[in-house]
Amino acid sequence: MQIVAKGLTYVYNPKSPFAGKALSGVDLTIDEGEFFGIIGHTGSGKSTFVQHLNALLRLTGGSLKVGEYDLADKKCNFLELRSKVGMVFQYPEYQLFAETVEQDVAFGLKNFRKDLDKDGVQAAVKEALETVGLDWQQVKDVSPFELSGGQKRRVAIAGVIVTKPEILILDEPAAGLDPLGKQELMQLLHSIHGGWCKTIVIVSHDMDEIAENCTRAAVFSAGKVVMCGTPAEIFSRSGELISLGLDIPVTAKCANILKQHGYVVDTDFTCDDFVKKVLALRGKEAAHAE
Numbered sequence: 674m675q676i677v678a679k680g681l682t683y684v685y686n687p688k689s690p691f692a693g694k695a696l697s698g699v700d701l702t703i704d705e706g707e708f709f710g711i712i713g714h715t716g717s718g719k720s721t722f723v724q725h726l727n728a729l730l731r732l733t734g735g736s737l738k739v740g741e742y743d744l745a746d747k748k749c750n751f752l753e754l755r756s757k758v759g760m761v762f763q764y765p766e767y768q769l770f771a772e773t774v775e776q777d778v779a780f781g782l783k784n785f786r787k788d789l790d791k792d793g794v795q796a797a798v799k800e801a802l803e804t805v806g807l808d809w810q811q812v813k814d815v816s817p818f819e820l821s822g823g824q825k826r827r828v829a830i831a832g833v834i835v836t837k838p839e840i841l842i843l844d845e846p847a848a849g850l851d852p853l854g855k856q857e858l859m860q861l862l863h864s865i866h867g868g869w870c871k872t873i874v875i876v877s878h879d880m881d882e883i884a885e886n887c888t889r890a891a892v893f894s895a896g897k898v899v900m901c902g903t904p905a906e907i908f909s910r911s912g913e914l915i916s917l918g919l920d921i922p923v924t925a926k927c928a929n930i931l932k933q934h935g936y937v938v939d940t941d942f943t944c945d946d947f948v949k950k951v952l953a954l955r956g957k958e959a960a961h962a963e
Contacts, residue, residue: 676840680698682697696718710883717893720844726739757836757838761829761846782797782798801832812828823850826850889901909925938950
């Protein structure tokens with residue numbers, strides 16, 4: 674399903690003294706199959722935008738289509754849309770509530786798939802938990818509050834992907850995780866991407882995360898998209914990003930330092946590519962010296 678937003682606007686608390694414009698005419702297309710990043714400082718509109726994608730926030734201005742669903746149409750089947758566009762909020766483990774892991778993961782599924790019998794629900798929950806790397810037999814009857822932090826996050830994600838959404842949106846998915854936890858989570862997302870989950874959208878302030886994982890990204894500022902392209906295209910404009918109050922990947926910082934010393938590294942800003950290009954540059958320098 675392709676996502677197409679045109680002139681999307683949104684105002685919080687309209688017609689009140691506390692009114693605030695969160696989106697000011699967003700034009701953005703996210704193609705099916707992308708691993709897409711949303712970047713922006715606090716208050717830039719990025720979270721407001723993604724909450725429109727499964728109608729958690731209803732459309733008030735502009736147009737938004739997600740696949741065949743026109744979110745400006747009052748007859749749009751929003752329940753069906755939400756089963757196909759899953760949303761994982763920041764620190765999703767804080768939203769766990771049921772007595773057992775199995776009940777927690779099954780909760781949303783029962784709302785979306787009322788046609789499933791008990792065995793069908795159990796099979797779907799088992800598959801979702803195994804997809805996120807948890808042993809169903811070991812955790813199904815355990816209270817989610819007895820699990821480790823990393824396990825809780827996996828259970829929370831399982832509760833979203835249990836419906837097998839075609840689009841999965843994650844707001845700061847790796848927030849609060851240690852480096853190993855971040856790596857494992859991104860590996861999980863890549864493992865489900867391209868199957869029944871055709872498109873993944875992540876909101877992140879971690880520029881290294883965007884550089885390493887995304888096919889394209891959009892930069893939000895003051896409720897608008899001010900930049901959109903591949904990570905290589907975006908991070909080559911590091912000066913503009915810094916002027917917007919944003920960080921840049923470590924590889925971009927290193928490339929800038931090398932450039933100041935006369936060495937231009939043509940990189941896509943992933944760690945592997947950057948190291949490869951620097952070593953190749955070093956090899957050329959050594960050959961020239963000989």
